[in-house]
Amino acid sequence: MIKIYHTKGTRGLRVIWLCEELKIEYQIQEVDFSKEFRFSKEWLKINPLGKLPSMQDGEVLLFESCAMMQYILDKYGKGKLQPLAGTPNYAYFLQWLWFSEATFARPIGEIVNHRREFPDKQEIPEVVREMQSRIYKCLDALNEALKGKKFILGEDFTAADISLGYSLLIAQNRIDKDFPERVAKYWSNISSRSAFISARSREKSNN
Template structure:
């Protein structure tokens, strides 16, 4: 029934979402692990798999697919057998949060990270000048939308009966997508996330499939 999926996985990256989903669905797969360089970029070998060279990428038979959202949706459609479907009343929030993740939320985290890296990587004599400039840019462009996004996430989880975004008994597409980003914020800036969000992160971490995914994702080829 299954062709063998290969997940081209970059350490400490969004591709953990894909490993978690595959573990939950118990779909057989192989991991090809790529390590970030000292500049934190993906190695150029990923460019041999897909022209953009960013993780995750999967190959499934003769299909090669990038973009975590597309991959998650593809796997659910092909291998989910209804197991990842949200309840009827949660369909819209599942769709919205899925697209919100990469369309709105992750760019804020990535920009914050880039704005902190620019002064850190500048020649040392420029750092005292660049730090306040980039901290002002962050305060003006990132802090407000990020706080609003995290409040929206908290309010959405508050409305859920089960603690999953779509309100069903199991994680759905929205939960797989929001893992990694929410995990990172909860770990690095716990002061920014509310109690429902913290409980969501803990609920994800407690899942045996998530634990297996993190262990497998760290193993060397």
């Protein structure tokens, strides 16, 4: 069975949400998020970067959340939640899947890390503002792309919506503006899916 090394609110939620959508069995292994544990010899064997998440499936051990998603889609997805490889829609699917982590989650992660490393109001406001401005650019691009669409690829919900959804979840408390109109509607739509609600409750109950 797939084992997802996770702690509440971290990127393993993408993988949990995907398993819930696909109705695949999985197990959550709760991990201590303290720096001491993350940089222990024990954890570095599972995640050489001292980060979360990691995922184990038989002999496969991965440490990038979107790679975990793609692996699960290809191995267990039976063609669900992704367009047919090689089609134009698949190219857009890859773009939004990669964008969600490589471009959109990056400035969000910088704010999270900055606030963790500089707690007690010692944060540098210019750093936070610069990262927020990068988040706003991503939100504008997403808002534009959502014109006339229910999901990022159109009428069909895909794993790219899951990955974007996670980035929206962690963006919302790190910016000083509301989401642009179409993004707000999109977020409210995808975050009311039963698989997302189950994923949130599974990660909270840690089982």
